[in-house]
Amino acid sequence: MKTAIKRQLILKLFEKQDGKCCYCDEHVILSYRWRDQQRPDAATIEHLQRQADGGSDHPDNLALACKKCNDGRQEIDWLTYRSLKRGEIHEYVRSVDQGSGAAEYR
Numbered sequence: 001m002k003t004a005i006k007r008q009l010i011l012k013l014f015e016k017q018d019g020k021c022c023y024c025d026e027h028v029i030l031s032y033r034w035r036d037q038q039r040p041d042a043a044t045i046e047h048l049q050r051q052a053d054g055g056s057d058h059p060d061n062l063a064l065a066c067k068k069c070n071d072g073r074q075e076i077d078w079l080t081y082r083s084l085k086r087g088e089i090h091e092y093v094r095s096v097d098q099g100s101g102a103a104e105y106r
């Protein structure tokens with residue numbers, strides 16, 4: 001995705017989601033500075049259906065997520081991941097914290 005398009009998109013998503021991460025519901029920061037973009041609360045564009053699973057760049061498949069959530073999602077589907085992040089599924093949180101991976105829960 002080109003930087004200009006990405007920036008436009010991230011702005012739109014930022015407005016749509018009131019500047020909050022689609023997973024943990026925490027506020028994200030929107031910055032074009034490289035250093036800021038390395039922060040855990042930096043805004044990133046998230047593919048709800050992962051690109052690896054054939055997810056497209058269509059707006060319906062895109063959401064704003066903080067870098068921390070985006071980096072930590074791995075192969076979990078986005079709805080499960082969101083519940084996990086919001087503490088709705090405590091067992092998942094524990095098992096992921098222990099580093100046992102998500103594959104066995106499929």
Ligand SMILES: [Zn+2]
Nearest residue numbers: 021024066069
């Ligand atoms: Zn988040």
